Amino acid sequence: MAAGATATSFSEGTLLCAREITKSFGGLTAVKAVSFEVHEGDIKAIIGPNGAGKTTLYDLLTGIYRPDSGAIYFGGKDIVGLPPHRITAMGIARTFQTVRLFPEMTVAENVMVGMHHRTRAGFTTCALKLPLSRREEAWMKEEALATLDIVGLEMQGDSLAGSLPFGQQRLLELARALATKPRLLLLDEPASGLNAYETRELGDIIYRVRDMGITVVLVEHDMGLVMRVSEKVLVLDYGETIAEGTPEEIRSDPRVIEAYLGSEVD
Ligand SMILES: Nc1ncnc2c1ncn2[C@@H]1O[C@H](COP(=O)(O)OP(=O)(O)OP(=O)(O)O)[C@@H](O)[C@H]1O
Ligand SMILES: [Mg+2]
Incomplete structure (x- = not known):
């Protein structure tokens, strides 16, 4: 087995x-x-x-x-x-009863946080703040926008998460969960x-x-x-x-x- x-x-x-x-x-x-x-x-x-x-x-x-x-x-x-x-x-992905976003990061960046375990470099790059390759960064942004499209937030990718109205913050949390490809x-x-x-x-x-x-x-x-x-x-x-x-x-x-x-x- x-x-x-x-x-x-x-x-x-x-x-x-x-x-x-x-x-x-x-x-x-x-x-x-x-x-x-x-x-x-x-x-x-x-x-x-x-x-x-x-x-x-x-x-x-x-x-x-x-x-x-x-x-x-x-x-x-x-x-x-x-x-x-x-x-x-x-x-398995989840959202939380109380919204947990990074308000000072952009909407797209919040989604990218959810994607980290799927990137080649993964957590190590994130933790050591190593630069991502340009190709990987471009791929992540594209993926993040595609995920935001599912919840109707693709136009807000560059806005600060904290500036979104509450209802959209909930949708952003959902998008971040989807970014893990559950x-x-x-x-x-x-x-x-x-x-x-x-x-x-x-x-x-x-x-x-x-x-x-x-x-x-x-x-x-x-x-x-x-x-x-x-x-x-x-x-x-x-x-x-x-x-x-x-x-x-x-x-x-x-x-x-x-x-x-x-x-x-x-
Ligand atoms: N970490 C904890 N320590 C002690 N008690 C806890 C803890 N987490 C939850 N509880 C208790 O366990 C019970 C179930 O809580 P839980 O948050 O799972 O309920 P819920 O169904 O999600 O409620 P709500 O609809 O209000 O969100 C409650 O009595 C709560 O006070
Ligand atoms: Mg509860």
């Missing part, structure tokens, strides 16, 4: 598989025996009230935290214990702070990304967006899975309605 391969079997088309993963902080169990699968080509939503464990789940999938127990397989390989940059290089994109509340028009646009971008062959997982409170774009929804409450199904099934699930006190899922 090749290094990193496992004897575990997966159903056809499974890209990500979490089995019984648990993470506690002191006495608080933020994620409790959560299991789910994401299939190649899915747009899957993860919803749940504040503090349900959604962001912690992403932190576990991306190697920021190691689960106390349970297994995570990506592309059939066990990824528990791998550092975040290895997981990124394997093809197989799986994890979005953490991408519509938070966006107006209705921007949220609709974001929905179109999510479809576009999926049509490029990238599988998408979406943590989101905006139920309009969740119901519109996702094919499957996983619902967490107090760290536990309380429901999983199609948006229609979730909407009428009594446990989900109870968790939201009937307010947000209406």
